Amino acid sequence: MRKLGDTDVFNKTIALRVDLNVPVEDGEVLDDTRILAIIPTLKYLEEKNAKVILLSHFGRPAPGAVDSKFSLLPVAKKLEKVINKQVPLFGSLDEVNFDKEISLMENTRFLSGELENDEDLSKQLANIADVYIFDAFGTSHRAHASTYGAIQASESSCAGLLLEDEISALKETMKSQESPILSIVGGSKVSSKLEVIKSLSRISDEVLTGGGITNTFLKAQGNNVGLSLCEDSMLSNARELLESSKILLPEEVIVSKSIDSDIKRICKITSVKDDEMILDQILSPTAIEKIASAKKIIWNGPVGVFEQKAFSEGTKDLANAIAASSAFSLAGGGETLLAIKMFIDKSKISYCSTGGGAFLEFLEGKELPSLSALSFKF
Ligand code: ADP
Numbered sequence: 001m002r003k004l005g006d007t008d009v010f011n012k013t014i015a016l017r018v019d020l021n022v023p024v025e026d027g028e029v030l031d032d033t034r035i036l037a038i039i040p041t042l043k044y045l046e047e048k049n050a051k052v053i054l055l056s057h058f059g060r061p062a063p064g065a066v067d068s069k070f071s072l073l074p075v076a077k078k079l080e081k082v083i084n085k086q087v088p089l090f091g092s093l094d095e096v097n098f099d100k101e102i103s104l105m106e107n108t109r110f111l112s113g114e115l116e117n118d119e120d121l122s123k124q125l126a127n128i129a130d131v132y133i134f135d136a137f138g139t140s141h142r143a144h145a146s147t148y149g150a151i152q153a154s155e156s157s158c159a160g161l162l163l164e165d166e167i168s169a170l171k172e173t174m175k176s177q178e179s180p181i182l183s184i185v186g187g188s189k190v191s192s193k194l195e196v197i198k199s200l201s202r203i204s205d206e207v208l209t210g211g212g213i214t215n216t217f218l219k220a221q222g223n224n225v226g227l228s229l230c231e232d233s234m235l236s237n238a239r240e241l242l243e244s245s246k247i248l249l250p251e252e253v254i255v256s257k258s259i260d261s262d263i264k265r266i267c268k269i270t271s272v273k274d275d276e277m278i279l280d281q282i283l284s285p286t287a288i289e290k291i292a293s294a295k296k297i298i299w300n301g302p303v304g305v306f307e308q309k310a311f312s313e314g315t316k317d318l319a320n321a322i323a324a325s326s327a328f329s330l331a332g333g334g335e336t337l338l339a340i341k342m343f344i345d346k347s348k349i350s351y352c353s354t355g356g357g358a359f360l361e362f363l364e365g366k367e368l369p370s371l372s373a374l375s376f377k378f
């Protein structure tokens with residue numbers, strides 16, 4: 001992979017693909033870990049007198065259309081405060097200019113062709129600037145135009161400093177394979193995480209599942225999940241995974257009739273009613289014991305809708321249990337980092353990655369598309 005240190009960026013214009021997909025509520029950035037993580041690359045480029053356009057996706061808008069709910073404006077505002085400089089936000093590629101030292105381009109997912117890795121869009125992105133730098137470790141598992149095609153299409157491209165750091169740190173932590181290794185996967189993206197769980201079950205002794213993704217497993221086992229988030233198209237995959245008997249499921253969950261309600265009850269996984277949804281879970285004695293006795297813990301994804309106090313206990317207890325365990329712990333993911341910030345002292349986690357899905361796929365030993373594209377840039 002070509003490194004930033006080996007690339008000529010002096011006085012150049014730079015397109016810098018970063019991962020600024022941070023949790024935002026009411027226009028406020030709730031966790032700035034991913035913003036702070038790009039500072040070393042920005043500083044390096046500043047010293048080289050380079051001008052930078054930042055590119056990032058943000059959330060999951062309907063592809064190819066502008067949707068103000070998914071604007072990067074709150075992120076631009078936060079970045080301005082962090083670096084104490086103006087950061088103009090460009091609404092479209094036509095508006096891009098290098099008048100300021102650092103600018104931000106609106107959500108890449110507003111661009112049609114981004115998700116499809118469209119060739120024309122890739123070329124357009126690659127041609128914005130002299131050099132295309134990829135520093136979005138958290139998105140390196142996606143072959144999109146800004147994370148794959150543009151790297152290929154650019155005349156000069158390289159890895160940023162965050163990407164370099166993440167990879168060397170993760171490689172280092174993978175050296176120890178002392179068992180038991182426990183993986184913990186929560187969150188909401190069922191279809192994208194099932195494949196990951198499958199691979200993690202190969203490199204771990206057990207996989208504890210939680211959050212929205214558990215519901216598909218619970219249903220696959222024959223339980224009623226009522227109105228819970230669940231992906232029926234994934235039921236047979238879930239059933240197959242359960243056969244490996246490496247998957248640990250919750251025993252008791254917190255259910256409510258609505259995500260906006262504080263009225264909730266604890267119930268066994270076998271007694272969820274049709275008009276209820278699972279929004280949090282109780283950390284079972286088995287899970288507590290496994291976390292305490294693990295030698296290595298890999299964690300991605302909250303086990304409940306922890307952003308709401310009423311459904312935060314499971315994730316809070318989980319974070320505390322991991323913090324208290326003597327295991328070497330690795331955690332990553334946008335919301336996971338926020339949960340860590342909310343509930344525990346970050347230093348209690350041995351390594352925090354800015355990546356969620358990418359972090360898990362890297363640990364599985366999968367080839368990450370952005371890294372492959374970069375490795376061809378010599
Ligand atoms: P990360 O960003 O750490 O990779 P994800 O993006 O996969 O994690 O998932 C985080 C989201 O999952 C949180 O916003 C949380 O509210 C949601 N979530 C967790 N449990 C549930 C549940 N039972 N039902 C619906 N959403 C859930």
Ligand code: MG
Pocket residue numbers: 333334335356
């Ligand atoms: Mg997330």
